Amino acid sequence: xxxxxxxxxxxxxxxxxxxxxxxxxxxxxxxxxxxxxxxxxxxxxxxxxxxxxxxxxxxxxxxxxxxxxxxxxxxxxxxxxxxxxxxxxxxxxxxxxxxxxxxxxxxxxxxxxxxxxxxxxxxxxxxxxxxxxxxxxxxxxxxxxxxxxxxxxxxxxxxxxxxxxxxxxxxxxxxxxxxxxxxxxxxxxxxxxxxxxxxxxxxxxxxxxxxxxxxxxxxxxxxxxxxxxxxxxxxxxxxxxxxxxxxxxxxxxxxxxx
DNA sequence: ATGGTTGCTTAGCAA
Numbered sequence: 001x002x003x004x005x006x007x008x009x010x011x012x013x014x015x016x017x018x019x020x021x022x023x024x025x026x027x028x029x030x031x032x033x034x035x036x037x038x039x040x041x042x043x044x045x046x047x048x049x050x051x052x053x054x055x056x057x058x059x060x061x062x063x064x065x066x067x068x069x070x071x072x073x074x075x076x077x078x079x080x081x082x083x084x085x086x087x088x089x090x091x092x093x094x095x096x097x098x099x100x101x102x103x104x105x106x107x108x109x110x111x112x113x114x115x116x117x118x119x120x121x122x123x124x125x126x127x128x129x130x131x132x133x134x135x136x137x138x139x140x141x142x143x144x145x146x147x148x149x150x151x152x153x154x155x156x157x158x159x160x161x162x163x164x165x166x167x168x169x170x171x172x173x174x175x176x177x178x179x180x181x182x183x184x185x186x187x188x189x190x191x192x193x194x195x196x197x198x199x200x201x202x203x204x205x206x207x208x209x210x211x212x213x214x215x216x217x218x219x220x221x222x223x224x225x226x227x228x229x230x231x232x233x234x235x236x237x238x239x240x241x242x243x244x245x246x247x248x249x250x251x252x253x254x255x256x257x258x
Numbered sequence: 259a260t261g262g263t264t265g266c267t268t269a270g271c272a273a
Contacts, residue, residue, distance in 0.1 A: 009264075012265095060266090244264090
């Protein structure tokens with residue numbers, strides 16, 4: 001089973017790149033974030049013609065998440081569903097072939113101390129409670145998305161410069177750990193131990209990509225039965241090159257079949 | 259401290 005997560009930064013602008021990605025990598029599950037379009041504006045027909053089912057939670061202008069699958073899905077779950085009055089489209093989940101797949105777009109956090117920063121920390125705590133309500137650590141589950149958190153110094157091009165930023169602040173990392181402690185582990189880092197310079201996002205500005213000044217903030221986390229089967233993981237840096245790329249590159253993980 | 263770039267929407271916000 002091949003799983004990919006990718007922040008597309010507008011699915012309309014990236015439609016041709018999306019179709020090329022499906023053809024190039026043939027994922028079984030593709031989790032998308034930052035669709036930046038209402039569900040009705042999502043390119044359902046083009047994706048279906050490429051052989052994929054789409055389960056979509058769109059939103060005008062901002063956010064928006066989707067799960068694309070080769071096989072048909074059951075039990076779609078839409079939104080954090082915790083009674084909080086929150087219009088932001090940041091979570092969608094399906095069951096496909098005995099696996100639950102979740103696509104999340106964790107809030108960026110704005111500036112330290114801002115309302116957006118508090119919303120980020122609160123959202124990660126709400127995500128933990130969503131897992132407690134809807135899943136069990138003993139069942140196969142992948143939690144994929146743009147978490148807007150780099151877990152470790154190895155995941156940041158210049159940790160000293162980022163330590164007080166929302167993407168790498170100790171409080172953000174602690175909030176992410178609070179999610180993982182439910183029963184998830186990173187599938188990428190164990191396959192690349194101690195290897196520096198592996199990033200999934202680079203700012204559009206200041207030649208960050210050509211200088212590889214990036215962060216690893218896009219993740220595929222898995223429960224134990226699936227994490228034990230992760231056998232290959234890579235970041236598709238080529239997708240960040242050329243005309244009109246997203247500022248994020250896709251993260252790809254292959255799981256052995258049982 | 260500020261600015262640099264991109265997308266959505268059309269002046270300013272979000273990232």
